[in-house]
Amino acid sequence: MGTEQKVTDKDRLVTVTLDPNTITSINPDEVHEWRIAIYDLLEDNSFRPARVAAEGPFALHVSIVGNFIVLDVRDPETFKPIAAHYLSLTPFRRLIRDYFRIRDAYYEAIRSAQPFQIETVDMARRGMHNEAAELLRTRLTNKLIIDLNTARRLFTLICAVQPYASRIDEATSELPTVLFVCSMNSVRSPIAAALARQAFPGRVIARSVGVNGGKADGFVHEVMEEIGIDMSIHTPHILDELVANHFDLVITLSDDAPEAVERKGLEAGAIEHWKVEDPSLVEGSRELVLNAYRELRDGLRRRVRERLEPLVSGGSQTG
Known part of the structure; x- marks a missing residue:
């Protein structure tokens, strides 16, 4: 019995992240809805x-x-890929529409309706959720093993992110593409990519990778939250995971990155190296370390804006 319980405890999600390249919003209410669904x-x-x-x-x-939600299962410590599944949104279109229609009706009923009307809407909401959860479990047969409650909550998350998805097809898009590379994809490169997306929303495809795999950094979350960027959605990736092989601009941010980029054989309009300090190496009080992260953030913010402005405006990649 004890062994069975131990195995069961391991059959769960402890981290959920969203891809900032394909799920984009600068509306705090929308981001709040994502966070609630993830929580x-x-x-x-x-x-x-x-x-x-x-x-x-x-x-x-x-x-x-495109028309698929990608459910990419990874190790929560190393973010090493375990299994990835493409789930077509087409069978869920009606249910997603019903979700928002019933949700709005429920909020309206809470504000103004009688208790029996609230109960009627709530019953419809539960019925829709159960139907969606069963469909989700069916579509994930032999892919993911989830119970009904998990399926309900996963469907809520899909509904929360789906309307705000940026369906940029990188293979056909004419938007300029920028890749930031550092050692672990934990601090410097994800900060730079997030700042690029914030500065030029919908005008640039900005990605980040590391030479090696790293872990999410709590200090990054904290200092980026200060300027309205949610970095809790970031998952570290490595160069070897890159599908795209051509970028308009590649910017390396760590000493080991230029050689790794050269080995990878990426095609780029321009490759630049920016010498920036790694704040994770700073020792001292919490505030001292946070200030080092803020200094990196603010320095990259200025530099990213200045460097990418001519690129997104249709100018040359060469600086």
Whole structure:
């Protein structure tokens, strides 16, 4: 019995992140809705990938590619890929529309309706949620093993992110592409990419990777939150995971990055190296370390704006 309970405890999600390249919003209400959906999913779930030997707990990285939600299961410590599944949104279109229609009716009923009207709307909401959860479990058969409660919460998350998805097809898009590379994709490169997306929303495709895999950094979350950027959605990636091989501009931010980029054989309109300090190496009080992260953030903010302005305006890649 004890062993069974231990295995069950591992069959769960402990981290959920969203791909900032395909799920984009600068509206704080929308971001708040994502956070609530993620919080509810993590609070209580039963989750494990089917047909793989990996042992949990697990991390889930969510992105939207064309008409598909991509459910990318990873190791929560190393973010090493375990299994990725493409889930077509087409079978869920009616249910997603119903979700928002019933949600709005429920909020309206709470404000003005009689108790019996609230109960009627709530019953419709529960029925729709159960139908969506069963469909989700069916579509994920032999891919992901989730219980009904987890499926309900995962569907809520899909509804929360789906309307705000940026369906940029990088293969056909004419938007300028920029890749930032550092050692671990934990601090410098993800900060730079996030700042690029904030400065030029919908005008640039900005990605970040590391030479090696790293972990999410809490100080990054804190200092980026100060300027309205939610970095809790960031998942570290490495150069070897890159699908795209051509970028208009590649910017390396660590000493080991230029050689790794050269080995990878990326095609680029221009490759530049920016010498920036790694604040994770700073020792001292919490405030001293935070200030080092803020200094990096503010320095990169200015430099990213200045460097990318001519690129997004249709100018030359060469600085």
